[in-house]
Amino acid sequence: MATTLTLKELSKKEDRFTHGHRMCSGCGAPIVVKIALMATDYPVVISNATGCLEVSSCISEFTAWNVPWIHTAFENAAATLSGVETMYRSLKKQGKFDREVKFIAFGGDGGTYDIGFQSLSGAMERGHDMIYICYDNGAYMNTGIQRSSATPLGADTTTCPAGSVIPGKLRSRKNLTKIMAAHNIPYVAQASPSHWQDLAKKIQKAHEIKGPKFINVIAPCNRGWRSKTNDAIMLSRLAVNTCYWPLYEIENGTTKITVTPKQKLPIVDFLKPQGRFKHLFSPENEGLLTQVQDEIDREWEKLLKEAKTD
Amino acid sequence: MAKVVAVTGNEACANALRQVNPDVCGIYPITPQTDMMQRFASYIADGKVDTESILVESEHSSMSACIGAAAAGGRVVTATSSQGLALMWEMLHIASGDRLPIIMPVVNRALSAPLNIHGDHSDAMGARDTGWIQLWSENGQEAYDNTIQAFRIGEHMDIRLPVMVCLDGFIISHSIERMEYLEDQEVKDFVGPFKNFLPLLDLDKPKSYGPLILTDLYHEYKRAQHEVMTKVKDVVLDVAKDFEKLSGRKYGIFETYRLEDADIAIVILNSAAGTTKDVIDEFRNKGIEAGLLKPRLFRPFPFEEVAEALKHVKAVCVMDRADSFGGYGPLFMEVASALYPLERKPLLLNKVYGLGGRDYLPSHAAQVLTELHEISRSGKVNVLKEYIGVRE
Amino acid sequence: MKPKGWKDLPPGSVVLEGGSAAKFKTGSWRAFRPIWKEENCIQCLFCWIYCPDMAVKVKDGKRGDFDYDYCKGCGICALECPGKKGQKAIVMTEEGK
Numbered sequence: 001m002a003t004t005l006t007l008k009e010l011s012k013k014e015d016r017f018t019h020g021h022r023m024c025s026g027c028g029a030p031i032v033v034k035i036a037l038m039a040t041d042y043p044v045v046i047s048n049a050t051g052c053l054e055v056s057s058c059i060s061e062f063t064a065w066n067v068p069w070i071h072t073a074f075e076n077a078a079a080t081l082s083g084v085e086t087m088y089r090s091l092k093k094q095g096k097f098d099r100e101v102k103f104i105a106f107g108g109d110g111g112t113y114d115i116g117f118q119s120l121s122g123a124m125e126r127g128h129d130m131i132y133i134c135y136d137n138g139a140y141m142n143t144g145i146q147r148s149s150a151t152p153l154g155a156d157t158t159t160c161p162a163g164s165v166i167p168g169k170l171r172s173r174k175n176l177t178k179i180m181a182a183h184n185i186p187y188v189a190q191a192s193p194s195h196w197q198d199l200a201k202k203i204q205k206a207h208e209i210k211g212p213k214f215i216n217v218i219a220p221c222n223r224g225w226r227s228k229t230n231d232a233i234m235l236s237r238l239a240v241n242t243c244y245w246p247l248y249e250i251e252n253g254t255t256k257i258t259v260t261p262k263q264k265l266p267i268v269d270f271l272k273p274q275g276r277f278k279h280l281f282s283p284e285n286e287g288l289l290t291q292v293q294d295e296i297d298r299e300w301e302k303l304l305k306e307a308k309t310d
Numbered sequence: 311m312a313k314v315v316a317v318t319g320n321e322a323c324a325n326a327l328r329q330v331n332p333d334v335c336g337i338y339p340i341t342p343q344t345d346m347m348q349r350f351a352s353y354i355a356d357g358k359v360d361t362e363s364i365l366v367e368s369e370h371s372s373m374s375a376c377i378g379a380a381a382a383g384g385r386v387v388t389a390t391s392s393q394g395l396a397l398m399w400e401m402l403h404i405a406s407g408d409r410l411p412i413i414m415p416v417v418n419r420a421l422s423a424p425l426n427i428h429g430d431h432s433d434a435m436g437a438r439d440t441g442w443i444q445l446w447s448e449n450g451q452e453a454y455d456n457t458i459q460a461f462r463i464g465e466h467m468d469i470r471l472p473v474m475v476c477l478d479g480f481i482i483s484h485s486i487e488r489m490e491y492l493e494d495q496e497v498k499d500f501v502g503p504f505k506n507f508l509p510l511l512d513l514d515k516p517k518s519y520g521p522l523i524l525t526d527l528y529h530e531y532k533r534a535q536h537e538v539m540t541k542v543k544d545v546v547l548d549v550a551k552d553f554e555k556l557s558g559r560k561y562g563i564f565e566t567y568r569l570e571d572a573d574i575a576i577v578i579l580n581s582a583a584g585t586t587k588d589v590i591d592e593f594r595n596k597g598i599e600a601g602l603l604k605p606r607l608f609r610p611f612p613f614e615e616v617a618e619a620l621k622h623v624k625a626v627c628v629m630d631r632a633d634s635f636g637g638y639g640p641l642f643m644e645v646a647s648a649l650y651p652l653e654r655k656p657l658l659l660n661k662v663y664g665l666g667g668r669d670y671l672p673s674h675a676a677q678v679l680t681e682l683h684e685i686s687r688s689g690k691v692n693v694l695k696e697y698i699g700v701r702e
Numbered sequence: 703m704k705p706k707g708w709k710d711l712p713p714g715s716v717v718l719e720g721g722s723a724a725k726f727k728t729g730s731w732r733a734f735r736p737i738w739k740e741e742n743c744i745q746c747l748f749c750w751i752y753c754p755d756m757a758v759k760v761k762d763g764k765r766g767d768f769d770y771d772y773c774k775g776c777g778i779c780a781l782e783c784p785g786k787k788g789q790k791a792i793v794m795t796e797e798g799k
């Protein structure tokens with residue numbers, strides 16, 4: 001039986017991702033991981049792409065994972081896990097293994113939107129029974145905040161720095177959640193650690209659906225976002241409430257917005273506390289700021305329509 | 311009871327894999343390997359094996375999935391050629407670094423550019439430093455036999471390393487030859503049931519595969535990996551002994567042909583060895599003491615044994631079906647290193663032949679043997695490294 | 703502890719003991735120290751769920767003190783703590799003061 005999603009009940013479970021990991025103080029990714037594992041009421045095997053989460057959670061003889069875990073490389077968390085899952089099926093079929101196991105892959109946005117995209121797409125198309133969770137911090141953080149295709153429009157990164165001529169990233173984010181939905185897999189969702197219950201519910205639900213599932217979770221990085229160490233939850237909540245990061249799911253093709261902001265806040269509320277957007281507030285970048293807001297509005301309207309017409 | 315058949319190299323390897331009945335296999339097409347895994351896919355489709363296939367979207371994912379499957383705990387195979395092996399490169403190191411006994415026939419083919427689908431050794435030679443064991447095969451029979459033995463070698467509890475079984479693209483993969491198959495049950499008994507070692511699916515003892523290891527320990531990890539390689543040779547010989555009992559076919563770490571009393575010798579891999587042997591016979595008939603050494607175990611390279619086998623020879627030509635541009639051919643470099651510690655060394659030369667499927671003809675072997683014969687008398691090597699069979 | 707030599711390593715690159723990171727204390731990273739004011743605590747457990755470092759102890763569904771062996775002092779708990787009647791149940795203080 002699935003654990004009742006109250007904090008009291010969840011707190012009675014053993015930590016399967018332990019303290020002693022070496023992510024930066026205030027990093028959002030470990031919050032995503034701990035909630036995902038708490039909401040997993042089964043034995044689980046984890047595959048992890050190279051990136052901040054991986055390098056900080058398993059160093060020398062110190063692993064923060066109290067569940068079977070495998071890291072092989074950067075671009076192949078999904079392919080690696082397809083192998084584990086296939087072996088599991090093969091052994092089960094042959095009567096050599098009899099326990100029920102779930103499979104989760106974690107990849108950063110670089111390891112998911114960019115270099116690991118093919119591997120992810122392949123694994124989803126093949127129909128492996130797994131949840132792929134992207135913890136999206138909007139850049140290659142582990143190598144020092146380089147731009148990825150998940151980096152938001154206007155952001156300042158070390159490879160698209162806000163200079164005197166070019167004001168940061170000139171391209172908009174790739175909408176990976178929608179791209180995964182276009183794979184016609186049974187379950188796709190977007191979630192945020194601020195809304196822990198919504199996130200946990202989506203994980204629980206995904207585990208009960210057979211086949212490939214994809215969940216994209218925003219994961220603030222105070223180093224790369226150049227914000228404070230205490231604001232990971234505040235910023236991910238603002239991401240939801242500005243509709244920068246809408247919380248929704250697409251189950252068998254039906255779109256449902258799972259959390260609608262009581263009041264849609266202006267995007268500047270999300271951008272202001274982050275140093276990576278500082279330059280957007282100088283007068284010459286006003287146009288870019290408007291463009292950022294327009295894009296969010298347009299995408300949100302689109303999503304509302306999709307959710308309604310389904 | 312052995313069964314005599316007339317089949318291609320690809321078919322023979324596919325049949326060996328069927329007889330072994332692995333738990334998981336990665337499948338992705340590339341010429342000239344394609345037809346091997348297609349055959350294996352039909353065994354799966356017809357329920358002749360218990361194997362679950364992963365029909366990956368690239369060779370990189372194939373090797374990644376094989377690593378995941380092998381770490382999970384079970385017997386894993388795949389096969390590839392050329393660009394496919396090159397695309398796997400990153401993952402090859404991880405398979406060996408994680409000590410996962412994945413078995414992979416490599417149907418040797420040239421590398422781009424320019425694009426060429428025919429046989430040479432550039433692919434597997436490019437993977438010689440990846441920590442995989444490499445067995446090379448002269449013909450379909452050897453490819454079949456090596457594939458079966460590879461499981462025993464790679465899965466040996468003291469070894470636990472991945473193994474490549476190399477065979478020449480088209481020349482062997484697509485040519486029908488007469489060979490002997492073992493019975494299914496014989497193969498099954500020979501390889502035995504898969505023994506698990508640190509399986510990820512051992513849920514009660516959660517393990518982490520693939521940690522970050524920093525300057526304080528990485529060097530030690532690699533030293534440990536080197537140590538394992540030093541044990542491979544003996545295991546290969548033990549397995550060969552058992553295999554001989556079963557099949558009557560004898561294998562070593564290399565094969566020698568009329569080498570014991572030779573004045574001149576050719577060192578050459580895979581299918582070209584057959585042609586060379588015939589020409590050696592002709593030279594012997596003319597009174598020229600020629601011989602041959604054909605490496606089977608290329609990784610780890612048996613330096614001491616090769617030196618011992620060649621030390622009495624006056625002049626040796628190492629023939630490479632791959633080049634290390636700006637260096638000597640890869641096989642030459644190994645043989646030269648092997649001979650270096652000898653006090654009295656043979657004279658050495660290096661010929662690059664047969665790239666991109668260019669025919670290796672008896673006349674090429676004759677040309678080389680003639681040159682070696684002259685060198686053995688004059689004591690002089692004119693050109694150390696040279697392409698043969700090439701138009702000006 | 704004597705550093706490991708190559709003969710001491712497990713075969714492959716595998717960590718054999720799950721959850722062993724708990725032996726690595728990250729509390730020394732802390733520049734700011736969260737202090738729990740029990741009198742203002744409403745036991746909502748937000749501090750526990752949002753802590754990235756599993757550094758809030760909870761027993762039988764009840765919040766206990768911080769685990770200073772691991773707390774990195776990020777301050778998320780303090781920011782998210784609703785407290786009682788506008789009074790936070792977590793305050794951040796500068797470490798060593």
Ligand SMILES: Cc1ncc(C[n+]2csc(CCOP(=O)(O)OP(=O)(O)O)c2C)c(N)n1
Nearest residue numbers: 050051052074108109110111139140141142
């Ligand atoms: C093939 C390959 N290319 C590049 C790298 C270097 N690299 C390691 S982690 C990383 C960035 C990871 O970014 P992301 O996936 O977004 O995770 P994050 O670190 O942001 O959590 C890069 C570029 C690598 N390890 N492998």
Ligand code: SF4
Nearest residue numbers: 023024027052221223
């Ligand atoms: S750099 Fe960012 S994502 Fe990486 S550990 Fe630090 S805060 Fe987390």
Ligand code: SF4
Nearest residue numbers: 753773774776777779
């Ligand atoms: S300050 Fe940060 S690390 Fe320490 S208990 Fe609070 S949330 Fe956890």
Ligand code: SF4
Nearest residue numbers: 743744746747749783
């Ligand atoms: S967040 Fe504040 S009020 Fe809630 S349990 Fe923690 S200390 Fe108590």
Ligand SMILES: [Mg+2]
Nearest residue numbers: 108109139141
């Ligand atoms: Mg990232």
